[in-house]
Amino acid sequence: MAGQLDGKVAFVTGAATGIGAVCARRFAREGAIVACTSRPQDPYQEVVDGIVAAGGRAIGIPLDVTNPESAQEVTDRVIKEFGAIHILLNNAGITDDQLIMRMKPESWRRVLSVNLDGAYNVTHAIVRHMIKQREGRIVSISSVIGMMGNAGQANYAASKAGLIGFTKSLARELGSRNITVNAIAPGYIQTPMTEKLSEQQRQALIENLAIQRLGTPDDIAEAVLFLIGPGSTYITGTVLNVSGGLYM
Numbered sequence: 001m002a003g004q005l006d007g008k009v010a011f012v013t014g015a016a017t018g019i020g021a022v023c024a025r026r027f028a029r030e031g032a033i034v035a036c037t038s039r040p041q042d043p044y045q046e047v048v049d050g051i052v053a054a055g056g057r058a059i060g061i062p063l064d065v066t067n068p069e070s071a072q073e074v075t076d077r078v079i080k081e082f083g084a085i086h087i088l089l090n091n092a093g094i095t096d097d098q099l100i101m102r103m104k105p106e107s108w109r110r111v112l113s114v115n116l117d118g119a120y121n122v123t124h125a126i127v128r129h130m131i132k133q134r135e136g137r138i139v140s141i142s143s144v145i146g147m148m149g150n151a152g153q154a155n156y157a158a159s160k161a162g163l164i165g166f167t168k169s170l171a172r173e174l175g176s177r178n179i180t181v182n183a184i185a186p187g188y189i190q191t192p193m194t195e196k197l198s199e200q201q202r203q204a205l206i207e208n209l210a211i212q213r214l215g216t217p218d219d220i221a222e223a224v225l226f227l228i229g230p231g232s233t234y235i236t237g238t239v240l241n242v243s244g245g246l247y248m
């Protein structure tokens, strides 16, 4: 059966766990060849093995997104091996929560460096190629926290708000080259990132949601698939809120 992403090459950062891993598997099920990248110590190879065992095509490559030289080397390697990159998912992200009074400069810089500089590094490495090929889909995983703020997450909120400005600017720059650039703003999604919540915190969060459950990585993967799929060629510069009504 024909998949929505047949013939496409997708590049996913932070693909070892959580949302990145589920998106990589979903893209592969739709026929894409998927470059699964994450930090060297991360279990991204397990995601690749799973995709291949299910009959899909994938390659695993270590990439710490904070390193611009590695971003260029790894993206060049994927383009050389598969001839193109059509889809980029900027997913790698971290939290390092602390109230501002206690937030050390290293914690501020670390979160900005992975979440925002990381997206710049990888996008910058790929975009020249996408412009030449006159085709591209770029999606970055922001967060509703970047729009509504959250006590104890000034660094994270600033990085995710930054991704929204980044997305809208690139959408304006690249629209004429048939490249769309969008962001997803998830709410609370069940992944290793939110495993640290206590049961009490989890219940308190759920009570504030219109749809009374935490989101799943599949909820996010379906939204990403819509933005990179054939039905959304006229959608660019948007932030798609996938938060179960946490933020409206």
Ligand code: NDP
Pocket (backbone or CB within 6 Å): 013, 014, 015, 016, 017, 018, 019, 020, 037, 038, 039, 042, 063, 064, 065, 066, 091, 092, 093, 094, 114, 118, 141, 142, 143, 144, 185, 186, 187, 188, 189, 190, 191, 192, 193, 194
């Ligand atoms: P995970 O921690 O499961 O996934 C993040 C992935 O990024 C991990 O595999 C992580 O690897 C990787 N990563 C971290 N630092 C780097 C780096 N420097 N270079 C490359 N990869 C790196 O969390 P989620 O799946 O939940 O998060 C995915 C994205 O979704 C993030 O951007 C997050 O901010 C965003 N998001 C998540 C929400 C949620 O509720 N879960 C809500 C809103 C947004 P490692 O294990 O080595 O750190």
